[in-house]
Amino acid sequence: MVLDSKTMGEICKFVKLKPRTVQEISILLKKNWRTAERYIEKISEETGCIKTRIFRGGTRGALKIVYWNMLDDIHSTSFQEELLEEIMKGKRRSDFSPFDIYQYIEDEKKQAHIEDATMIDTDIEISKQQDLITALRNAQKQILIFSGNLSWINSHQQGTPIINIIKEIAMRKIPIKIIARVSIVGAQNVDRLLSINKEVGRDIIEIRHRYQPLRAIVIDNKVVKMRELREPIFYRYGELKKKVEVFYDIYDPEWAEWLQKVFWKMYTKALPAPKRIKEIEKIQNKILLS
Incomplete structure (x- = not known):
């Protein structure tokens, strides 16, 4: 029924x-x-x-x-409440630093590494050290993704396209939910992801539109992978010599569950991507006809 x-x-x-x-x-x-x-x-x-x-x-x-x-009904600590407020108010990745979450995690439940963003395009080339493929393949129940414009679907790790891994996971019937900034410019990325649903035979991948500052993946409420770009322009002269990407991995179930609640708080109020694109196209057509 x-x-x-x-x-x-x-x-x-x-x-x-x-x-x-x-x-x-x-x-x-x-x-x-x-x-x-x-x-x-x-x-x-x-x-x-x-x-x-x-x-x-x-x-x-x-x-x-x-x-x-739902997050509204849990007893968060005062600093978690502050973090939530900052995240919910943020629109761009520069509005919030994942380090503000990472700093609270016990040492044995986290790790981080830094990559030189001047040498490679970290949005396209995923390093072996970052190893996103293994993390995604280890998913058993659900993957939740905080994204920007979905450009990561065009990335690859040592020659393996990430979109192929997403398809592989979808074929295993593991739900993938995504919050992203949906626009006509990135509509092709949305279409590529949602087209996988036709092969699976159900809406296993769902995307909703929202501006938000996190770039993170929550896997099975057990593992969190976050990232942030740090650029010299935002620092005093000499403090940061080159552009770097910082990757944070968290293995604390309590914090993974908290971030999962943050995701659902955003997701339940966000607009489905197909609806968003349809409305944008209506306005564009009116402009062309005017």
């Missing part, structure tokens, strides 16, 4: 009050638990507003709990 918006709303409202079991949700909907579980998985995949956690896993008494997952 197809999950409609009314049923989705009922489930979300029910879970927001307090964590629920799958059985409680099936009773609410007057559906069997298999249908209830499919609905829960679909809502989690499409909106991120609810998540599940299994207690006593691997035993006969294993219990799956469904809980509310």
Whole structure:
């Protein structure tokens, strides 16, 4: 049975009050638990507003709990609240530094490296040290991407096009959600990504429009890869001699989950990319006819 918006709303409202079991949700909907579980998985995949956690896993008494997952309702620390405010207000990558997140992570749960951005185009050439391909291939459940104009889909790592890796992951039925700046200039990038859905047979890749400052990937709520460009023009003379790209890797599940919540806070209010492009084209056509 197809999950409609009314049923989705009922489930979300029910879970927001307090964590629920799958059985409680099936009773609410007057559906069997298999249908209830499919609905829960679909809502989690499409909106991120609810998540599940299994207690006593691997035993006969294993219990799956469904809980509310939106950032507005979690108890963030004061510095996380400040970080959230800065991120939500930011429009361009220069409006926020990922280091402001990285600095709070314990040493054993993070690593960083720097590349000379004057020697290679880091938007196109992905180094072996960065190793984006391995990180993406390790995904098992979901990939969330904070992007700019989607130019990274034209990049490659040691000759392997990243778009091929994205297609490979999509064929494994792993959902990929993307927030990006959608414009006519980058419409071709949007089309290339969404065309993969036709091969998969479902909307496994979804893109929504929003201006935002992060350049990051959250994989399975376990791993976060962030990056930022640092240029001498923004520093005092002599402080930074050349343009560099800084890559931050985080392996802290708590921070990965926090960033996942930031993503869904943006994503749920953002406009689907096809709708955005359609509206831009309408205006362009009017201009051409005027």
